[in-house]
Amino acid sequence: MTKSLSVAIIGAGMGGLASAAALRRIGTKVTVYEQAAQFSRLGAGIQIGCNAMKVLRGLGLEQRLRQQSFYPRSWNNRDWRTGEVKFDMIFGEAAEQKFGAPYLLAHRGDLHAALASAVPPDCVKQDHKLVGLDETGAGVRLTFANGATAVADAVVAADGVHSIAKDIMFGASSLNYTGRIAYRTTFPAALLNGYKIDDCTKWWGEDRHIVIYYVKPDRSEVYFVTSQPEPDFKIESWSAKGDVRELRTAFEGFDRQVETVLAACPDVHKWALVDRDSLDRWSLGNVTLLGDSCHPMTPYMAQGAAMAIEDAAVLSRCLAGVDRDGVANAFRRFEASRKPRTSLVQQTSRTNTWLKDKTDTDWVYAYDAWTTPLAA
Template identity: 40%
Template sequence: MTERLSVAVVGGGIGGLTAALCLVRAGCDVRVYEQAGQLSEVGAGVQVSPNASRVLHGLGLAEALAATGVKPLAWHQRRWDDGRTLLRAPLAEALEATFGFPHYQMHRADLLDALAAALPPGVVFLSHRLAGFAEDTDGVELRFADGRRARADVLVGADGIHSPVRQALFGPDRARFTGCVAYRAVVPAERLRHLGLEVTAQIWMGPGRHFVHYFISGRRLVNFVAVVEQDEWTRESWTDRGEIADALAAFAGWHPQVRDLLGAADETYVWALFDRPPLPRWSVGRVTLLGDAAHAMLPFMAQGAAQAIEDGAALAACLRDIRSPADVAGALTRYERVRLPRTSQLQAMSAGNKTRFHLPDGPDQEERDRQIADGSQAWSLNAQAWLYDYDADALVS
């Protein structure tokens, strides 16, 4: 193209900022419109696996990720009551040697800050709540709640599980409550020194619930997520306050390390876990979706953020070489065709892990543990090669 393709990204989270940075590197004129008055992420951890760090390193963020990210030594799966090891799959050097890029455990805010710092000035526009949009022959016009307007050749909805862009494209919908709620918190690592915690991602599995914890923020903090099955929930929120006493009661009888971690938190948030079935399509004309707006999934494969990061790389690759704005719709169809099968598979696998993690003690649990030990389940390193070795840019190119 003789003129730069203009792209409007609605949503300034991890997926939106990654897409923006990828698109800038691809030569596009990018604007990110975020409804909040500042870029921020909730106080929670995120796993950045090699399929995602490949993209981020390619964007020049290796030094920033190394400054705050933690490279876990292993996935460590354990029994809920006695702490017995079910699987210890090596990460750190072994993972990097196999796939070429590291696995990081990070605070979401640290990752968002790294992405924002890498963007050139004038790309991110805060306090812009999308009120609607309309496509015409020349592009897409965006309307914001305060009356402001903007135009672009392409509109990308990176606006989360409640995505107004998705609803405008495909009509109103409702997320599915998955029957699980999660208590989450971060705890100063100094407060937990007496536990002698390993630098691993530990997953404790038990009847009707599981518990995950790992270091973040240069090992200064420990992030935990305690997932409990529950019959109903009426809100979708990351910011509802929970009660430590309720979390402790839910994990009564569990290993002392789990209960010590729960009891060390000053506060916790309770987060109902929702997902949506895979969409049959993501794009209409010059408008498409990315991240949770396109493929909200349970966090039981630790791939929600990673898949949004992959989306950004794939989208930029599809738009990079088009010759005119008239080619946008075809490029977005290609993006959708490349990405939708993979994310749909991960949505299904994440949902399946709810059952596997929460089996009651008995024959099915014993068979699961046997499969974990022999490496035939999806959380073993050998079985993860298809996931970690993925190169979103190369597969599009």
């Protein structure tokens, strides 16, 4: 009987947990190493596209997410001042029938918790910050800042845009600071005092935009995220606080719905928007990168987490039935299967034109990571 492959996953974010859940489906022994001592529930929303929902369905999470998330009529794109509709991307039942899965708007913490529920707690080791990777005759040896070590047949590094594994494998490289910043927050819809907002709207300004939507099925919580120029701000942290008064000033004159939401919002987070150029390669021997560690992108298509979740499904298909000697080839196949798509999404997102006018969305939302042909 073939010995079950052992895989160490670096990072317990969306991509890491999705990979762990997908690999466990094929009988792989998985351990996830997370540098944070505990998970925190960030005040952020997330759009779960039909393409990502197909993967989450395969992981047994669809019903849970439907119950916790908002099911929008559309993603409506409007002029910043007049409110004139530029393009109304219809979702709801019509898109679900067309693309084979729903489009949901969720609290990021709810999606993360759902993915965590698909991985047994004893498979996740927190307070393990990676500091070393070495290929040995016994497998890949991992060293952590707390002094712990581990050996696995293969390593999947899903440790984000600031990937330590990437730096170890290929050397440090600089981030692309876009010269733009984002404000974001979630807050109780009760603070709107009965004022009703649209399901999901993006207001397009001349050099800035704001996206506002509900993240709960009962419309009890509102989320917004912005993008605007601020070239000198370079704090890339999801926990850094912003000044809500500066935010309101930056969006003065926008449609009444925008000004009403910003007037009700109690506080905000602020961070610099970054991405990286596509890497020449993702893997080295029996170690591969996944998600933001190899293809981080701007948030303008709402596809960053979706790409990592798709990665997880395709990776599990490439590793199915593979022993340790076949891992390097499986990782090359994974990259060849995924890189054309993730590179295109990176490039498309960077232009920030997605859905601004009538847009062909089929290539994004119709994709099914469980069935798409793998590279030879």
